[in-house]
Every structure is written in C-alpha cells, then in structure tokens.
Amino acid sequence: MIEFSTPKPIQQLQTVVETVAVNMMRPVSREMDENEHAIPWDFINFMHTAIKSMGGTSMVPDSKNGDKKAEEKKEKRPPIGYQRLAFLVEMLSWGDAGMYLCIPGGMLGSAAVAAAGTPEQKKRFLSRFMGEKPVFDAMAMTEPQAGSDTSAIRATAVLDEETNEWVLNGEKIFVTAGQKALEESNGFCVIWATIDPEAGRAGMRSFVVEADTPGCKVTKQEHKLGIRVSDTVSIHLQDCRVPFENILGSPTVEKTTKGFKGAMATFDATRPIIASQAVGIARATVELVKEKLAENGIEIRYGLPRQKLTNIEREVIDMEVMLRAAWLLTIKALWMADNQIHNPKEASMSKVYAGDIVVKITQKAVELLGPLGYSRELLLEKWFRDAKITDLYEGTGQINRLVVARNMLGYRGSQLR
Amino acid sequence: MYSFQPSEEQQMLVDAIKRYAVDDLRAAARDADEEGQLPPELIEKGWELGYLQASIPEDYTGFGERSAVTGVLAAEEMAYGDLSGALAVMTPGLFTTPILLAGTEEQKAEFIPPVIEMEWKPFTAALMEHRLDFDPNDLETVAEGDGDVYVLTGEKTYVPYADAAETFLVYAALDGATQGFIVPGDAEGLEVGERQKLLGLNALPLYPLKLESVRVPKANRLGGDAGHDMAPIMAASNVALAAMAIGVSQAALDYSIEYAKDREVFGVKVAQKQAIAFLIAEMGTTIEAIRLLVWEAAWMIDQGMEEAFKRAYLALSGAIDTAMMVTDRAVQILGGHGYIREHPVEMWMRNGRGFATFSGLAMV
Numbered sequence: 001m002i003e004f005s006t007p008k009p010i011q012q013l014q015t016v017v018e019t020v021a022v023n024m025m026r027p028v029s030r031e032m033d034e035n036e037h038a039i040p041w042d043f044i045n046f047m048h049t050a051i052k053s054m055g056g057t058s059m060v061p062d063s064k065n066g067d068k069k070a071e072e073k074k075e076k077r078p079p080i081g082y083q084r085l086a087f088l089v090e091m092l093s094w095g096d097a098g099m100y101l102c103i104p105g106g107m108l109g110s111a112a113v114a115a116a117g118t119p120e121q122k123k124r125f126l127s128r129f130m131g132e133k134p135v136f137d138a139m140a141m142t143e144p145q146a147g148s149d150t151s152a153i154r155a156t157a158v159l160d161e162e163t164n165e166w167v168l169n170g171e172k173i174f175v176t177a178g179q180k181a182l183e184e185s186n187g188f189c190v191i192w193a194t195i196d197p198e199a200g201r202a203g204m205r206s207f208v209v210e211a212d213t214p215g216c217k218v219t220k221q222e223h224k225l226g227i228r229v230s231d232t233v234s235i236h237l238q239d240c241r242v243p244f245e246n247i248l249g250s251p252t253v254e255k256t257t258k259g260f261k262g263a264m265a266t267f268d269a270t271r272p273i274i275a276s277q278a279v280g281i282a283r284a285t286v287e288l289v290k291e292k293l294a295e296n297g298i299e300i301r302y303g304l305p306r307q308k309l310t311n312i313e314r315e316v317i318d319m320e321v322m323l324r325a326a327w328l329l330t331i332k333a334l335w336m337a338d339n340q341i342h343n344p345k346e347a348s349m350s351k352v353y354a355g356d357i358v359v360k361i362t363q364k365a366v367e368l369l370g371p372l373g374y375s376r377e378l379l380l381e382k383w384f385r386d387a388k389i390t391d392l393y394e395g396t397g398q399i400n401r402l403v404v405a406r407n408m409l410g411y412r413g414s415q416l417r
Numbered sequence: 418m419y420s421f422q423p424s425e426e427q428q429m430l431v432d433a434i435k436r437y438a439v440d441d442l443r444a445a446a447r448d449a450d451e452e453g454q455l456p457p458e459l460i461e462k463g464w465e466l467g468y469l470q471a472s473i474p475e476d477y478t479g480f481g482e483r484s485a486v487t488g489v490l491a492a493e494e495m496a497y498g499d500l501s502g503a504l505a506v507m508t509p510g511l512f513t514t515p516i517l518l519a520g521t522e523e524q525k526a527e528f529i530p531p532v533i534e535m536e537w538k539p540f541t542a543a544l545m546e547h548r549l550d551f552d553p554n555d556l557e558t559v560a561e562g563d564g565d566v567y568v569l570t571g572e573k574t575y576v577p578y579a580d581a582a583e584t585f586l587v588y589a590a591l592d593g594a595t596q597g598f599i600v601p602g603d604a605e606g607l608e609v610g611e612r613q614k615l616l617g618l619n620a621l622p623l624y625p626l627k628l629e630s631v632r633v634p635k636a637n638r639l640g641g642d643a644g645h646d647m648a649p650i651m652a653a654s655n656v657a658l659a660a661m662a663i664g665v666s667q668a669a670l671d672y673s674i675e676y677a678k679d680r681e682v683f684g685v686k687v688a689q690k691q692a693i694a695f696l697i698a699e700m701g702t703t704i705e706a707i708r709l710l711v712w713e714a715a716w717m718i719d720q721g722m723e724e725a726f727k728r729a730y731l732a733l734s735g736a737i738d739t740a741m742m743v744t745d746r747a748v749q750i751l752g753g754h755g756y757i758r759e760h761p762v763e764m765w766m767r768n769g770r771g772f773a774t775f776s777g778l779a780m781v
C-alpha cells in the first residue's frame with residue numbers, strides 16, 4: 001500500500017524537537033555564527049540530558065541488533081529507525097544546521113561503528129555516550145590530496161606484532177567535530193587508513209582512535225563560509241598507537257574491496273541524512289519567505305494557470321514543489337534502508353536533489369527579499385551560507401550524480417569515472 | 418507510516434497497462450501521430466483493461482472504488498506508451514469522474530452506467546477556452562438560469578472527440594463560479610468546429626465547440642440545484658496530467674539510456690561521457706522526486722484532505738517542468754538523430770510541452 005502519513009511516534013518526537021529548535025537553537029543561531037570557534041555548551045548539555053532521558057545512546061539507529069528487533073517484537077510494526085532520524089535531523093537543521101552537527105554522539109563516527117563494528121566494539125565505543133558528560137564522535141577520511149577520490153588516501157596503519165597495536169601515520173583534514181571528539185570530551189574519531197598501500201581499495205580500513213591517544217593531534221580549525229558553529233579540523237597522526245581490537249572489519253587484506261564497500265554502504269544511510277539536513281534548511285527558508293511576503297500583503301494564488309501568476313508567485317510555488325519533492329525522495333531512500341532494500345541509487349538521488357534545491361532556494365530567497373534578504377538582521381543570509389555544505393560533503397553533487405548515473409546505466413566505476 | 422510499495426492489485430493493473438502501453442500504444446504511436454488518428458480497435462483494447470470501470474462502484478455498474486493513487490499509477494503507465502493514445506482511452510473518464518465526484522445520486526445512476534457498461538464511446542468534456550489567459554476558475558462561457566433550464570453560451574476549445582460525442586460535460590460560469598452541465602451531443606445550438614491542429618497530440622481528435630444559447634434542463638447541472646465545488650475536479654485533473662507527464666518523461670528517459678549505451682563517440686559509449694551521464698542522472702532523479710510528489714497528492718485526495726487540492730496543483734507544476742526538461746534532454750542525448758521523426762523523442766518533446774496547457778484533458 002502506498003502511504004504518506006507520518007508515524008505517530010515520530011509525530012510526537014517532532015513536536016518535542018520543534019520546541020528545542022525554536023527555544024534552544026534559533027535564539028542563539030546568530031550569536032554562534034558570529035563567534036566562530038565558540039562551543040554552544042548550553043545547547044549541547046541540554047541535548048545530552050534529553051537524549052539520555054529518552055534512553056538513547058546516540059541518534060544513530062543500530063540496524064543490526066538494536067532498534068529493529070525491539071520495535072518488531074514490541075508492536076509488530078515496520079522498522080522506522082532511519083526515517084525517525086531523518087525527521088529529527090530535518091527539524092534540528094530547520095533550527096540551525098550547524099548546531100545540529102554539535103549534538104553529542106550522533107555523527108559519522110558512531111554511524112561507522114554501528115554499521116561495521118562487532119558487538120564488543122559497539123559496547124566499548126558507543127556506551128560512552130550514556131555517561132555523565134556529553135561525548136562526541138567524528139570520522140576522518142579526507143586528506144589534503146584525497147577528497148572525492150577516497151581511494152587516494154595515504155594515511156597508513158601498520159601492525160606492530162610485538163605489542164599487537166596498530167601504528168597510524170598521516171594527515172587528515174576537514175574532520176567535522178574532531179575537536180570536540182578528541183579534545184573536548186572522551187570521544188573518538190574513526191580514522192581511515194591503508195594497511196597495504198599496494199592493495200588500493202582492498203587495503204583500506206577504519207580504526208577507532210580515542211581521545212587522548214598519544215600521536216593523534218588536532219592541528220587546525222578551519223574558518224568557513226557557513227555552519228561556523230561546527231568545528232572542522234585537521235588531524236595529524238604521528239606514530240599513533242591503538243589496540244589491535246580498534247580496527248573495524250577484517251584485519252587482513254583479502255583480494256576484495258569489502259572493507260571499502262563497507263564504508264560506501266554507510267553512505268546509503270548517511271547521504272539521505274545529509275539530504276534531510278538540506279531539507280530542514282530549505283523549509284526554514286521557504287517558511288520565512290512566505291511569512292515576509294504575507295507581511296507585505298503578497299498572497300500566493302495557488303490554482304491559477306501559470307500565465308496568470310506573478311513572478312514571485314512562480315518562484316514560491318517552485319520552491320514548495322522542490323522542497324516537498326526533496327523530502328519525499330529522502331524519506332523513500334530511508335524507508336528502503338529501514339526495510340533493508342538495497343538503496344545506493346535512491347540514497348544518492350536524495351542527496352543530489354536536496355543539495356541542489358536547498359542551494360537554489362536559499363539563493364533565490366536572498367534575492368527575493370531584497371535588502372532584507374541580504375542583511376544579517378535575518379537568519380536568511382546565514383542559511384544561504386549553511387546550505388552549500390550539503391552539496392559538498394558526504395560526496396559532492398558530482399560524485400553523487402556519478403553514483404546515480406552508474407546505477408541507472410548499469411556501469412561500474414571503471415566505465416564511468 | 419510511509420510506504421512506497423503499490424498493493425498487489427495495483428501492481429497487477431500497472432503491469433497489464435504497461436504491456437498494453439508498450440506493445441500496442443507505443444507500437445502504433447508514430448503512425449497515429451503522422452496520420453492524425455488512432456485505430457478504434459487500439460482504443461477499445463485499452464478500454465477493456467478496465468481501469469475506469471474498476472474505479473466506479475457496483476451501484477453504477479462498475480466493479481470497484483475510485484482511488485486517485487491507483488489512478489495516477491495507471492495514468493503514468495498509459496502515457497508511458499503514448500500520450501495521445503492514453504488520453505483517447507481515458508476520454509470517457511472526463512465525463513464520468515466529475516459526475517462520480519460531484520453529481521447527485523440521480524445523475525450518477527442515469528449518466529454513468531451507459532458509459533461503463535458499453536464498449537468505448539466518445540463521452541467527453543469541454544473545459545478550456547481559446548485565449549491566452551484561460552483560467553478554469555474564470556470562464557467566459559456563461560450559464561444563465563431561465564425558468565427550469567440553463568442557457569449556455571460561449572466557445573470551448575480542445576474538446577476530445579467532440580465531432581462524435583454522445584454527451585458532453587460542459588463547464589460554464591454560473592454567477593461567476595465554474596459549474597459543470599451535462600449536455601446531450603445533439604443539443605440545439607451546439608456547433609463543433611474544424612478539427613484543431615496543434616504542436617503535439619496529433620493523433621487525438623480535438624475540436625472547438627461553440628454553444629449558442631444551448632438550453633439544458635436544470636436537473637443537468639452537475640450536483641443539482643446546489644451545484645458543486647470545482648476544486649476536487651481540478652485536483653483529479655491535475656494529478657492525472659502530472660502522472661502522465663511523468664509517464665512521458667520516463668519513456669523519454671528510458672529511450673535515451675538505451676540509445677546512449679549503444680551509440681559510440683570518440684571510442685566510448687555516449688553514456689560514458691559525464692556530460693551525458695549527468696544529464697541522465699538528473700533526469701532520473703527529478704522524475705523520481707516529482708513522481709513521489711504526484712503519489713502523495715493522490716494519496717491526500719484519497720484521504721479527503723483539504724490540503725490535497727493545493728498539493729495536486731503543486732504536483733502538476735513540478736511535472737510540467739519535469740516533462741519539458743526531460744523530453745528536451747532526450748532529444749539532446751540523441752543529437753541530430755533526436756530531431757528526426759524516425760525516433761519518438763521529438764514527438765515526446767512536442768507532447769511534453771503541452772502539460773501546462775492541457776487543463777481538464779485527463780481525470781483520475
């Protein structure tokens with residue numbers, strides 16, 4: 001049955017999260033943007049307490065043994081863990097897309113552990129999020145010479161057989177929440193490195209590096225166009241030793257690219273989550289535009305044929321079309337993830353589309369509101385700056401187009417690069 | 418809950434329609450477009466798939482319930498084959514669906530069974546008017562009460578099968594509000610003009626229709642004395658057209674993919690060039706996005722949500738742009754060959770441009 005209703009438990013959650021967005025995020029949004037490297041502790045502490053009181057470890061649903069089974073047993077309902085997360089992220093990003101990235105325990109690091117970790121690893125690394133203090137996680141793939149082309153990473157991991165430790169060396173950049181994960185809390189960063197530089201993608205593995213591990217140092221905080229409240233750091237690894245058990249996935253190089261494919265598979269869930277972030281910003285923008293137009297007595301006359309609409313009406317209608325369509329693509333991709341239907345095409349589609357439309361919508365909105373739109377009085381100009389990140393990280397628009405195209409055309413990477 | 422899985426019944430219907438659309442409609446489409454007509458057996462075969470019959474309750478000799486969701490699934494598949502053929506097969510719905518949605522009990526019992534029980538017959542409707550600022554909610558054709566009749570005066574355009582119509586549903590402004598009137602094909606004062614020649618839809622016979630003081634009994638006003646709201650009828654048209662725009666787009670996309678994977682340039686397949694592959698990725702992404710928008714609007718109609726009317730309008734708005742973007746790109750992907758009438762993409766581009774215009778030409 002084709003259906004489009006928001007599940008009850010999600011509706012309730014949405015109301016709660018909206019309150020958070022309105023009261024805890026929007027009021028400090030501007031201030032945090034203007035003080036680039038300040039950390040929004042009030043918000044973080046509040047969220048930490050809230051997440052704990054709801055009984056969650058982190059925002060990431062545990063696809064293998066958590067969420068799904070519990071849900072099915074309890075109420076025999078279809079799983080909605082990822083869909084719930086999408087609603088959450090959409091609403092939080094509606095509040096402030098940068099502050100959303102500051103929420104403890106819900107980032108790409110825990111997603112990687114949840115997706116690829118053994119039960120022991122999950123326990124060891126994820127239980128810390130339930131503690132007294134907020135704890136953060138991060139994921140470091142990107143290097144100065146390797147962004148989109150993740151197979152070009154050079155960081156190495158060598159097993160010291162005497163101590164049974166992995167020794168990591170290399171340079172990571174653009175690590176979201178790296179500072180909070182490694183310096184401001186007892187968190188961890190999942191770091192990608194190769195265990196066999198000759199093996200290409202087959203040699204790539206990820207390692208959990210905990211805060212205060214000697215040899216792992218945060219060396220730089222970036223200054224950015226938007227999402228300024230979220231720290232983006234460089235990490236220098238110099239003979240950084242981690243226990244053997246900190247490797248995610250198999251410790252030996254097989255002649256397959258399973259490890260790498262594992263990393264790519266987490267994208268099938270995380271890309272639509274970034275799309276949700278884009279949709280949240282886009283919705284905030286469309287609502288603000290309509291509110292300002294209404295204040296100026298401009299009403300959108302839905303139902304008129306196009307040749308009778310004003311330009312402003314056309315623009316707003318287009319925005320509403322794109323906004324809703326982006327959301328539906330996103331929720332479909334995650335509905336597939338929840339139901340364990342293979343979704344790389346749909347995941348990338350959602351990110352291509354949402355990344356595009358949030359950029360278009362915010363850019364157009366600044367134009368439509370004239371001097372108001374361009375001014376820092378409103379948050380709109382900030383949303384314009386924030387929006388662009390969704391078209392860049394977790395695969396740029398181009399990389400996601402490649403993924404979509406390959407899936408549609410039945411091509412391998414070598415046939416369409 | 419969200420779910421994107423059609424029911425088994427819906428899937429069976431969709432599969433049957435798709436077979437017909439590809440094997441029959443598509444196969445006949447080029448000749449039909451060139452010759453300006455569709456073979457009657459072709460239309461009859463589509464009619465016998467029973468989509469419309471299945472959306473009419475048993476009380477009126479059908480065998481189902483109306484579901485806009487099923488309707489958009491069916492309409493998309495029909496249009497995937499050929500838009501002219503799909504609109505032809507669906508033409509009787511222009512008459513029955515508004516009656517089902519807004520008619521009185523008597524009107525339903527009197528006017529629906531003769532359409533549904535028989536082979537395909539030209540029952541049709543007249544909404545559009547020939548002017549650039551045509552607006553379904555601001556018609557120039559007027560209806561005026563005169564004793565126990567309404568007198569209809571005005572000119573309609575793009576009326577399918579008007580030349581042979583058994584009965585029309587004619588829309589006219591009554592005290593400024595658009596209302597439907599059931600008008601027998603042989604009513605006095607009705608004048609069917611010369612068949613219209615258009616940019617596309619060449620196979621579908623469309624005519625102007627002049628009404629000169631056409632008198633119909635008051636009982637023929639859709640919804641009786643109380644009349645009716647136009648919004649649900651426009652929503653039924655908007656989602657139908659939107660779904661068909663997606664069907665045309667999907668056809669153009671599939672054709673481009675097949676071509677691009679076959680054609681070689683500079684030693685590789687055209688599809689291996691990013692400039693083309695990215696066009697294809699965007700076409701596929703947009704089609705899927707807007708398709709979901711159409712499904713949701715249809716679902717909202719079925720749920721009886723007030724917001725559904727606006728959503729149906731938004732869905733059509735998105736689908737209009739999608740059809741134009743996708744069909745244009747399909748021609749581009751075939752290069753000069755796309756411009757030649759041996760391939761269907763130029764026809765789809767011509768048909769694709771029409772969705773902003775085809776107000777009321779399809780209903781689900």
Ligand SMILES: Cc1cc2nc3c(=O)[nH]c(=O)nc-3n(C[C@H](O)[C@H](O)[C@H](O)COP(=O)(O)OP(=O)(O)OC[C@H]3O[C@@H](n4cnc5c(N)ncnc54)[C@H](O)[C@@H]3O)c2cc1C
Pocket residue numbers: 108138139140141142146147148149173174175176177224232389392393394395396397398399402417691
């Ligand atoms: C604020 C921020 C936070 C980030 N957070 C993280 C994080 O937490 N962890 C992490 O590992 N990384 C993170 N990143 C890195 C981000 O994922 C990369 O910046 C992104 O993948 C692009 O890589 P790049 O910047 O090296 O661009 P490049 O790969 O150099 O790309 C340059 C341009 O070329 C295009 N391009 C590249 N390859 C192709 C191709 N095959 N075909 C067509 N076009 C192509 C790209 O689309 C882009 O337009 C973050 C980045 C930012 C800005």
